Amino acid sequence: MGAEANGGGAQRARWGSRLAFVLACVGSAIGLGNVWRFPWLSYKFGGGVFLVPYFLALLLLGLPLLVLELGVGRLFQAGDVEAFGRISPRLRGVGLISVLGSFFTVTYYVNIIAWSLVYFAGSFEDPMPWAGDPDKSKACQESSAFVEARDFLFNEVLRAADDDQLDAGKSHVISGSVYAGLVVTWVVIFFTLAFGVKGVSRVVAVTVPLPFLLLVVMLVYNATLEGARNGIDAYIGNWDFSDLGQKLIWPQAASQIFFSNGVGFGILTAYGSFTAEDSDLVADSTIIALSNSGVSILAGFVVYAIVGNVAHEYNCPNVDTVADSSGPTLAFVTYPAGMLSFPDGVSNLMSTIFFLTLFTLGIDSAFALVESLTTVLRDTARFRNTNPAHVTAYTCFVGFLISTLYSTDVGLALLDSVDHMLLTYLFLIIGLIKAVAISWIHGWDVMAKRVGAASANIYTVGYGLAVVSTVALASGLWDIMEEWKYLALAISYGLASFGFTTIVAFAARRHKGMALGQWWSNVVFAGTEAFRNHINEAARKHGKWTLHWVWDVIVKYIDPAILAGLIVNGVFNDATNTKSDFYNYPAWVQAVGVVVVVTLLIVFVALAAFPSLWTSFFGGDKAPTQVAKKSSAQRVASQGEQSQAAKAPFMTDSMLRS
Numbered sequence: 001m002g003a004e005a006n007g008g009g010a011q012r013a014r015w016g017s018r019l020a021f022v023l024a025c026v027g028s029a030i031g032l033g034n035v036w037r038f039p040w041l042s043y044k045f046g047g048g049v050f051l052v053p054y055f056l057a058l059l060l061l062g063l064p065l066l067v068l069e070l071g072v073g074r075l076f077q078a079g080d081v082e083a084f085g086r087i088s089p090r091l092r093g094v095g096l097i098s099v100l101g102s103f104f105t106v107t108y109y110v111n112i113i114a115w116s117l118v119y120f121a122g123s124f125e126d127p128m129p130w131a132g133d134p135d136k137s138k139a140c141q142e143s144s145a146f147v148e149a150r151d152f153l154f155n156e157v158l159r160a161a162d163d164d165q166l167d168a169g170k171s172h173v174i175s176g177s178v179y180a181g182l183v184v185t186w187v188v189i190f191f192t193l194a195f196g197v198k199g200v201s202r203v204v205a206v207t208v209p210l211p212f213l214l215l216v217v218m219l220v221y222n223a224t225l226e227g228a229r230n231g232i233d234a235y236i237g238n239w240d241f242s243d244l245g246q247k248l249i250w251p252q253a254a255s256q257i258f259f260s261n262g263v264g265f266g267i268l269t270a271y272g273s274f275t276a277e278d279s280d281l282v283a284d285s286t287i288i289a290l291s292n293s294g295v296s297i298l299a300g301f302v303v304y305a306i307v308g309n310v311a312h313e314y315n316c317p318n319v320d321t322v323a324d325s326s327g328p329t330l331a332f333v334t335y336p337a338g339m340l341s342f343p344d345g346v347s348n349l350m351s352t353i354f355f356l357t358l359f360t361l362g363i364d365s366a367f368a369l370v371e372s373l374t375t376v377l378r379d380t381a382r383f384r385n386t387n388p389a390h391v392t393a394y395t396c397f398v399g400f401l402i403s404t405l406y407s408t409d410v411g412l413a414l415l416d417s418v419d420h421m422l423l424t425y426l427f428l429i430i431g432l433i434k435a436v437a438i439s440w441i442h443g444w445d446v447m448a449k450r451v452g453a454a455s456a457n458i459y460t461v462g463y464g465l466a467v468v469s470t471v472a473l474a475s476g477l478w479d480i481m482e483e484w485k486y487l488a489l490a491i492s493y494g495l496a497s498f499g500f501t502t503i504v505a506f507a508a509r510r511h512k513g514m515a516l517g518q519w520w521s522n523v524v525f526a527g528t529e530a531f532r533n534h535i536n537e538a539a540r541k542h543g544k545w546t547l548h549w550v551w552d553v554i555v556k557y558i559d560p561a562i563l564a565g566l567i568v569n570g571v572f573n574d575a576t577n578t579k580s581d582f583y584n585y586p587a588w589v590q591a592v593g594v595v596v597v598v599t600l601l602i603v604f605v606a607l608a609a610f611p612s613l614w615t616s617f618f619g620g621d622k623a624p625t626q627v628a629k630k631s632s633a634q635r636v637a638s639q640g641e642q643s644q645a646a647k648a649p650f651m652t653d654s655m656l657r658s
Contacts, residue, residue: 020201027364039300040326046243053253073272079375080266093607106369114181123351140316222305231308266372282545381619421593424570439556443527452510462501470494528552
């Protein structure tokens with residue numbers, strides 16, 4: 001796979017095949033959360049009924065934003081910083097904090113991959129190092145098997161600090177086994193990325209299908225175990241639709257979709273920039289999103305089949321006493337303890353398969369997170385002529401140094417704090433800004449030229465105020481009203497507010513003779529329409545799937561409101577959930593996560609206020625590709641034609657049929 005010529009004489013790497021691109025994107029999306037977070041959420045929120053808000057969130061949030069990021073990368077043929085910088089130089093900051101956030105994420109994420117390697121190595125020992133006394137005189141999680149499994153994870157592998165050490169803020173030791181796992185993990189990441197998309201293509205050809213096959217093998221075996229049916233029923237067998245009235249089920253489903261599809265991390269923009277005009281963007285996005293969800297559902301069957309078996313083998317009163325474990329506890333305590341009851345030899349084999357699955361799921365996401373940053377660096381004038389392998393080496397080395405902080409005895413608390421702040425706030429804010437960038441900033445100047453700046457400003461600000469008032473009202477009514485009523489009232493108020501400001505915006509139009517329908521066609525999809533038309537123009541040319549105008553409605557009007565709601569929901573939970581781990585950490589542990597997020601947001605604000613800071617440090621923008629030039633030329637031509645704006649509708653009949 002070589003590089004293919006881009007516009008302007010520049011060379012940009014290309015995926016060797018459509019399959020390589022899809023596998024890379026699927027690999028970046030499917031990660032450890034598919035194995036331990038989605039199944040637990042399904043169990044916690046009523047079993048199978050959780051799939052209702054989950055797939056609704058996929059349609060309204062995950063898939064539309066996935067198309068957006070891949071499309072931005074392909075349109076501008078650049079990583080996150082330059083791609084959004086070409087929409088507006090003041091938006092370079094959102095691209096920068098996106099890839100920096102991804103880099104901070106991978107520095108702790110690789111530690112979990114390292115844990116998997118430690119357990120993978122231990123799977124070849126007999127007995128396995130977490131094996132306790134087989135005596136089951138004590139029931140369930142008080143049995144020696146669970147006690148030894150917990151002790152092995154927290155004391156032997158992580159060397160986790162106790163509460164007194166955390167309060168004192170002192171670190172005394174680095175876990176040698178985790179440190180060794182970090183070295184192996186970063187070496188794998190470097191050699192995967194050092195050869196560019198060619199190296200990534202070769203690696204994902206193995207690491208993406210392999211965990212799927214291993215999950216199938218584990219499912220076939222786990223389904224034969226006694227008690228497996230009870231575990232699966234707890235996971236997805238219950239369909240009580242009254243559970244949809246739980247207030248937390250909807251934001252949890254939306255958050256899971258947002259993060260599990262890799263939206264907001266800059267990965268998709270980077271991978272999309274390596275595609276050509278003839279790529280089937282809409283179809284590929286659909287395949288990626290459905291593959292991610294399919295693996296999540298499959299993993300749930302695998303995990304909860306053994307949870308049911310654990311409840312049976314260790315005399316638990318019911319499945320719930322075991323099923324409520326989540327995250328690392330589920331993967332590194334409950335599951336390993338459950339495999340100890342397997343016959344000799346089989347326990348080692350199934351343990352090897354399980355932790356190899358975790359490693360392959362994690363490593364794809366890890367090198368994708370690093371790639372999002374290295375792509376941005378290679379796009380800059382400062383690093384454009386630097387050997388790409390050197391850029392990757394420097395990035396991996398810095399990442400390795402930071403990741404060692406999480407291998408200390410206080411590392412688990414730091415990991416949890418930084419992870420909480422990044423996922424609860426930063427990436428949701430990034431997703432919101434990106435949706436607003438394409439929907440309300442991109443194409444705003446054209447809209448203003450057609451209907452007048454006053455009308456465009458009122459319409460834009462009116463939508464923003466409607467979203468803010470809706471979220472504020474919903475937050476205020478959260479504890480006062482039951483179930484969905486608080487949300488229905490808040491949304492109704494927001495719609496009425498936006499309707500009023502829309503009328504005011506129409507009254508403020510530049511050409512008073514412009515009819516309401518004509519004015520509406522000029523503002524309703526300004527921004528998203530130009531983006532969608534670019535995708536559809538290439539799609540029709542090459543006989544690919546086109547993007548329907550419903551995408552405009554979702555990305556412009558629905559997604560910003562959902563993301564704003566999720567951000568406020570995070571603030572609300574942090575302020576009121578006194579039982580959460582984050583709430584009960586010492587102030588200095590909380591401060592680490594807060595400082596990371598606040599620092600990155602300051603970077604965004606600084607670059608928005610002073611866009612020249614970027615070029616001062618990293619040089620000028622790369623010459624636009626032919627695609628970008630064409631898009632810019634079309635916009636200029638379009639603006640030039642707007643002297644007859646009052647008679648030129650923004651949407652034509654052919655656009656509506658797309």
